Amino acid sequence: VCAFDNYCDRTKAFDSTVKRFGDKYSGAMECLCKDKEHMTKIEKEQLMTKPNVFSKNQFIACEWHFNTVPECGYDSVCKSLKDAAILKEDKGLVEQSDILKLLSNAVSMHFDPKDSKNIFSSFITMPNFRSYNPDDFTKEQLMFFKEILPVVDNMWLKSRLADLLWIKEKNVGYARAAVDAYISHSIDSNNWYKDIDYCFHRAIILCKSIGDNKALKIIEEKIYISFQKDYSNDTDILLSLAKLLLLKEVNIDSNKRENISKKLIA
Numbered sequence: 395v396c397a398f399d400n401y402c403d404r405t406k407a408f409d410s411t412v413k414r415f416g417d418k419y420s421g422a423m424e425c426l427c428k429d430k431e432h433m434t435k436i437e438k439e440q441l442m443t444k445p446n447v448f449s450k451n452q453f454i455a456c457e458w459h460f461n462t463v464p465e466c467g468y469d470s471v472c473k474s475l476k477d478a479a480i481l482k483e484d485k486g487l488v489e490q491s492d493i494l495k496l497l498s499n500a501v502s503m504h505f506d507p508k509d510s511k512n513i514f515s516s517f518i519t520m521p522n523f524r525s526y527n528p529d530d531f532t533k534e535q536l537m538f539f540k541e542i543l544p545v546v547d548n549m550w551l552k553s554r555l556a557d558l559l560w561i562k563e564k565n566v567g568y569a570r571a572a573v574d575a576y577i578s579h580s581i582d583s584n585n586w587y588k589d590i591d592y593c594f595h596r597a598i599i600l601c602k603s604i605g606d607n608k609a610l611k612i613i614e615e616k617i618y619i620s621f622q623k624d625y626s627n628d629t630d631i632l633l634s635l636a637k638l639l640l641l642k643e644v645n646i647d648s649n650k651r652e653n654i655s656k657k658l659i660a
Contacts, residue, residue, distance in 0.1 A: 447534050447538075448489065448492070448493050448496070448538045449538075449541065450541045450542050450545060452489055452490065452493060453493055453538075453542045453545070454545060455490060456478070456482070456490045456493055456494060458474075458475065458478050458494060458497075458548075459548075460474045460475075460548050460550070460551075466585075466588035466589070467550075467588040467589030467590075468501050468502075468505060468550060468554070468589050471501050471548070471550040471551060472498045472501040472502045473498075475494045475495075475497050475498035475501060475551075476494070476495065476498045478494050479491045479492075479493075479494035479495045479498065482494060496535060496538075497551060497555075499525075499526045499530075500526070500531070500539070500551075500554055500555060500558060501550070501551060501554050502517055502525055502526060503515060503516070503517060503525070503526055503527060503528070503554075504516065504517040505589065505592055505596075506592075507592050507595040507596035507599055508595070510599075513557070513561065513596070514527060514528050514557075514558065514561070515527050528558055528561055528562060531558070531562075536558075536559065536562060536563075539555045539558065539559055540559060542555070543555055543556060543559070543568075543571065549575040549576075549578045549579065550575075550589075552571065552572075552575040553572050553575035553576045553593065556568045556569075556571035556572035556575060557569075557572040557576075557596070557600070560572055560600070566604050569600045569603065569604045569606075570604070570606065570609070572596075572597075572600060573597045573600050573601055573606070573609055573613075576593040576594065576596055576597035576600075577593070577594060577597050577612070577613055577616060579593055581594075581616070581617070581620040581635075582620075583625055583627070583628040583631050586631050586634065586635075587631075587634075591634055591638075594613065594616075594617060594638060595638060595641075597609075597613055598610065598613055598638065598641060598643050598644060599643060601613065601643075602643040610643070610644065613644075614639065614644050614646060617635055617638055617639055618639060618646070618650060620635060621635040621636065621639065621654065621657070622653075622657075632657065632658065633658065636654050636658060639654060640654070
């Protein structure tokens with residue numbers, strides 16, 4: 395939903411974007427007014443040639459905050475960023491609006507920790523249009539993500555940016571930052587299926603990829619402690635937690651395996 399909204403927003407922003415960047419980029423932008431219902435891959439690549447050079451101070455000035463308690467997962471974070479971008483644009487704060495739109499595009503990607511080749515992919519794919527995937531972000535945009543990562547205090551956004559940077563550059567520091575952000579979420583039956591199950595799964599895969607056995611053990615203990623709680627009103631979460639604990643990457647001991655089996659058949 396958020397990814398499609400972002401596409402619609404880009405079509406609405408045609409006139410203001412051309413005015414900002416002048417004739418130099420008007421040819422690349424004309425694709426948006428030819429047919430506002432579709433955008434080809436080539437046209438999208440042309441659109442993305444416009445420079446996006448932002449700074450950490452500009453991001454801080456956005457003063458974006460997100461209350462995770464009543465919301466659900468990355469889609470809500472994406473919507474929050476998009477809504478904030480619209481408000482900034484209405485106030486004439488165009489650069490801040492562009493920053494928030496860029497971040498919403500990063501968060502909008504489909505997230506599948508089970509797909510080792512495409513952890514992040516386009517959420518929407520149509521014959522003449524697709525939403526963002528990791529290859530769509532420019533070097534300048536990735537540099538911006540690097541710059542703001544230390545000051546991002548929202549763990550949903552931090553995990554997405556850090557993991558994206560890990561995928562693009564294979565710097566172990568980004569993988570560790572992503573793991574820390576992924577496992578910062580609490581585990582309970584109210585939030586588990588709001589992308590938090592995927593967060594812990596991805597954290598496990600990342601730890602195994604970089605050989606961080608200490609962090610992997612911390613994740614194992616956190617999931618196992620949660621597994622031991624009473625979920626009488628939601629037995630599905632027990633099965634989901636058990637599946638993570640029994641992943642080959644976790645390699646739990648025989649006693650825990652036995653306890654898991656007993657609880658599942660009880």
